[in-house]
Amino acid sequence: MAKQHYTLTVNGEQRDVLCEPRELLIHTLREQLDITGPHVGCETSHCGACTVEINGKSVKSCTVFTAQANGADVTTIEGLGSPDGLHVLQEKFREHHGLQCGYCTPGMITRAHRLLQENPNPTEEEVRFGIAGNLCRCTGYQNIVKSILAAAAEMNAAKEAAE
Amino acid sequence: MNDLTPSREERTENLKGLGCSRKRVEDARFTQGKGNYVDDIKMPGMLFGDFVRSPYAHARVKNINSEEALKVPGVLAVLTAKDLEPLGLHWMPTLAGDKQMVLADGKVLFQGQEVAFVVATDRYAAADGIEAVEVEYEELPVVVDPFKALDPDAPVLREDLEGQTEGAHGPRKHHNHIFLWEAGDKEATESVLASADVVAEEMVYYHRTHPCPLEPCGCVASMDKVNGKLTLWGTFQAPHAVRTVASLISGIAEHNIRVISPDIGGGFGNKVGVYPGYVCSIVASIVTGKPVKWIEDRMDNLMATAFARDYWMKGKIAATKEGKITGLWCHTTADHGGFDACADPTKFPAGFMNICTGSYDIPVAYLGVDGVYTNKAPGGVAYRCSFRVTEAAYFIERMIEILAIELNMDAAELRRINFIKKEQFPYQSALGWEYDSGDYHTAWEKALKAVDYEGLRKEQAERVEAFKRGETRKLLGIGLTHFTEIVGAGPVKNCDILGLGMFDSCEIRIHPTGSAIARLGTISQGQGHATTFAQILASEIGLPADSITIEEGDTDTAPYGLGTYGSRSTPVAGAATAMAGRKIRAKAQMIAAYLLEVHDDDVEWDVDRFAVKGAPERFKTMAEIAFAAYNQAIPGIEPGLEAVSYYDPPNMTYPFGAYICVMEIDVDTGVHEIRQFYALDDCGTRINPMIIEGQVHGGVTEALAIAMGQEIAYDEMGNVKTGTLMDFFLPTAWETPNYTTDHTTTPSPHHPIGAKGVGESPNVGGVPAFSNAVHDAFRAFGLRQSHMPHDHWRIWKTAHDLGLHG
Structure with a gap:
């Protein structure tokens, strides 16, 4: 399957990724962008271990294609808190x-x-x-x-x- | 001359030692998403392996064609049993003395069984490869009922064992029979039953379920062909045991294997066993020369790795008219699925099921357990439980309730008159255990008072009358439980797994500046070991817990230990920690005496220092002693301050508790509501009350799940009906009530700090408390026994069968 180019804003930073249209957002985050805070627990949207925010809404990133998040603003656990201290x-x-x-x-x-x-x-x-x-x-x-x-x-x- | 301030109390507080609700040191990492779980591991060139699994529960594998799969972009290899056979790895030993197919060898025995292992560049390519593997099956008759499995003409499931009349645990009496394990005195028990005033008899079924930790099982195997070393990261509750087993089955020398358990996302018994994924990853790494990752998905996890329970327990309990129990008889049919892959100590093929006399003084008892093969997933692991103690506790707590019905007696009173009395400890049970300590009556009265038991019974009686008058459709159930756990396996003289003695260990190194690192043979999966073991040490060696690093899970650095399950960490490794700390203190005493220029016997320990007897202003703190140990030549004493302890416990520990659940049940919908849940635990000395409370909340919630809805169900064809979290019940925050926790403290007399372990008590006590509440609600309408899980449909059906729907 041919790879496509997508651009997302992740935790305030613009990130460019190249992946197949079938790739799930959780895998792009974890495997391409090394954002390993969100986890995979069920792959069917039931457990919520993969929860991130997309454009201000809570979303289970195990059942969203990265393609669907193209251009979106994504926040993960790594985007909360700051270097100075915990949220x-x-x-x-x-x-x-x-x-x-x-x-x-x-x-x-x-x-x-x-x-x-x-x-x-x-x-x-x-x-x-x-x-x-x-x-x-x-x-x-x-x-x-x-x-x-x-x-x-x-x-x-x-x-x-x-x- | 030293300054005596701060005070002894301030110094004690500063240590954050035993008994303090120290905040967890793990949490800063986990709350920021900086945990390091196995699927977070990434290595250059790493490949991904995944399984082709059987769609059938029982079938012959006629042919496996990998040709098309190997053409899929990214697919590098497809392993089958034929590839593993020359290495002798197509089968592997289970922890229960049986053997299990790593990849289907001629046939499959359960749905979801591993048939072929596809190795690819990433998980998507592996999934494509799996789709392209063509497997030709010939269906065979399926056996899912363990009783039918023993019919004379039942199909032979384990053809590899055909003709073998002797199993790992004695004679096999049928081709689908695994073992018969017996305890107690059968003849004496039967004679008591024959002449008793009252005998209550019932079949108590504890259904098949699954530990289902939120993180599934997985590993990364990396064979470095240059130096011949294999590194294996994985979700292992017992990393050292995995290293030894990996060495034995692969032939790689044990010093060339390094097993690392990184952070583990919950275990609950699911991560004790050895699974085909580990073996295939190792082989794939050897074959490809690259690191290979295998991570199961949720469906794989629920279908194939480690179910729990599935015990059919036929019970008979005898008593006098006044309610004094005179004997207990139990025969259990244990459904192990296609392979016996329990993780029980070798001499206990039915785990500690012989704790089934519970909290009661029962003079004579008999237990027989028949293990049986069926076409279901292998296992029989201890799901938040010390080797079948959950089954045992459920059995006896149901039998007590049924006996109370038979005697027309209050179930709280029946327990009261049968409890082992405080003065009877150490108590020798009829089925062979020596209970170390207990004070059941005190706990029981405290619990009954806390919930206003008499008031509840009055309300319940009024409710029954109102129901009969048609004024309400809701019934009230009061679920009582008094459980006795048996944990801390265990004494090497009778506890081993595959010959590995079940001691545990701790090694401490004190650094010159007065901080320390301690390494243990256990591994935390959420229990907070990095926090609590440092507290034990702080109290023993007088260095603040905040200055002590706890490290577990790396077999190259940690001393050998049998791992974390069966609530054994505190009873065994916790004891090793205290004992190693005492060795440190013994050497520190000599150093302090030298520094203070007095005889060893003239100094005494005082919180964080040795002081001269009668002259407390003359002292050396542990930090000062540590510095001297490394920097001063002391005649007759080796430099350094280190110690190691391997602790072989003299006995098990016996935590206990009294749980009461008050439940409202809607007769027309089967919907239940937990109005109150009170949990009193006695786990001996309490190390960290905050963590104990957290363990109880979590364990009772798992009990809620099991009792009220969670089940691994099969249809008659052996299809798993509960393969996703849509069908397999895990309670959400919405269904989970708040719990009230309480405690009494009866320290273990043989444990160095008197601690007993608590992680599994709430599951052991919780399940009967919930189930007894359901049964109790219908007691006035004639219900004796109904099977778990008590989901809405089953409760509705119970009400319906009792004629409560008009």
Whole structure:
């Protein structure tokens, strides 16, 4: 199959890739661009380990062709936080023991990040519903939910202080 | 003269040692996506291998034609059993003493079995190659029912064993029979049953399921032909055992094999065994001279690697009219699929199923387990469980509930009058174990009080009346469980896997500036070893946990150990860590005495230092001692400060717990709602309460999955009906409740720090708690036993069969 040229913005940086039209975005990210934060857990969109943001929406990158993301703005776990420190979500996951093996964590935090953009002040129920597309086998979610609610509270407090 | 500030309390706190909820050192890496899992490994020229798998559950392989596949761009090789045969690698030993086909040798025995291995430049080319391989099959009659497998005229599944009447675990009584394993006193038990006031009898089925870690299994094999060294990275819960097995089956000398377990995305027993993918990757790397990666996808994982459970447990329990249990009898039919690929200690082909007398003082018992071949995937691994203890706990906790029905007695009271009493420990069980310690009554009363048990029973009785009056369609179930685990395998005298004794190890090097590295024979898969083992050491050697690096998983650097499964890391490697720490301290004491110019016996340990007895202001801290160990000539003492300990545990540890689940069930839809789940665990000394709580949350959630929906189901043709996460239930945050955790502390008397292990307790206790809640909801309407998983359909069907739909 002939390879095609695509251009994506990944974590704020323009990246050019050459791949077959059938190549999945998760493989382009992981194997061509060495962005290995997003993981493959099921290849059927159920587990969410591969969750990234495409143009401001949470997307399972295991069931999107790179061709479909041509020209799009893609954010992965590597795009959160900064060299100076962890993103507040990353910090809260650590503080509240919101992860164990770490395999679901990049997708889970990326999803939580978008969820808090969409709903900055969610209830516990809204968090649970909002992350239901991301599976975790280790934590039983209780501390993940706690981490996300704590991050929301801190982000809101910071916003208020800034206003 | 030294300054005595900071205080002893401040110094202790500074260590972040035992008992503190230290934040995990792993997390900065994982939260930023900087974990290093096996599929993240990338090497120059690396190839990708993948399997052609059988669409049939039982068939003869007449022909494999790779001609077209080899024409596919990027495809370099197609391996079949014929290619592996000259190397003697077309079959491999299983950890259970059986052997398993690496690639189909003449026939296939289960759907999804590995038939050919396609090696290509990348995973897309490999997938194209798989499509192009032509395999000619001749279908054979399929056996999926383990009872029918033992019919005299059942088809012969394992033709390779035909005529062999002796298996790895004794005589085989039928061509599809693997072993009969027995414990206890059959005759005495049968005589008790014959004369008992009451005997409750039931078939308890623990269905087939799968550990399904979020990261599937995989490896990268790299054979360096120049120096003859093989490096194998992979999802291995037991890297040293993999190295030894790889050496034995490949003939490569063990010192020329390096096995590395990088970060592992959950194991739960799925990553203990040796799979055909590992063998084929090694061969492919030898053949091509390039690194070869194999990563299974989710369907491969669910269909082919390591199922769990599938135990049909027929039970009889005898008691007096007053409810004192007098005997327990159990016969289990164990469905192992096409090959017996359990990962149990050699002498225990049914694992620790003989812990099935549970928390109860049962004077006489008998257990027999018949292992059987069927046309299903091989395995029988311990899914978050210490070798079949989940099956055992489910069995006894169901039998207790059924006996309570038979006696018309409250199930909490029945447990209370049968618990092993605190003063009976160490307790010798009728099936051969010596329980090290326990205080079941205290835990039980604490749990019942915490949930207001009497209030719940009152509410339940009112609900039943309201239901009968037609005022509600919801029933209330109270699921009780008191479980006893058996973990920390184990004493080398009776625990080995393929002859490898199940000790574990820790090696410590103290650096001159007062920091340290410790290496262990275990490997974390999310348990947080880098955090907790440093805490054990901090308390032993007085250096802050933050100054101690923990390293596991590289067989070239770590001391030999049997790995992480069966909740054995804390009981065995944790003990080795403490013992190695004590060796460090013993040498440090001599150095300190020299530096302080007193006799060795005149100094005493104080948190992080040795001080002169009666003169606490005269001391040397561990950091000062470390510096002196490397930089000062001390007469009679070798330079350096290092220690290694190989710990052979004198006994298993016996964590226990009391779990109570309160469940609402809608009789018309079969939908359940968990109103409350209370989990009390006693894991002995608690190293990191935050991590313990996290283990309990996760383990109970896996139990929720198993009890309420998760299943590897087959149709009569042997087709896997649950091959994706669409069909195989993993609970989301939406279905998962919040849990209340609690504890009592009964330290293990033989473990150096009194710890017992906790990772698997919540799965062991959780499954019966959920299942008992479902059964309890229908007890007033005559339900004795229904099979898991209790999904909505099955619950609806139960209600329907009981005539509750009018």
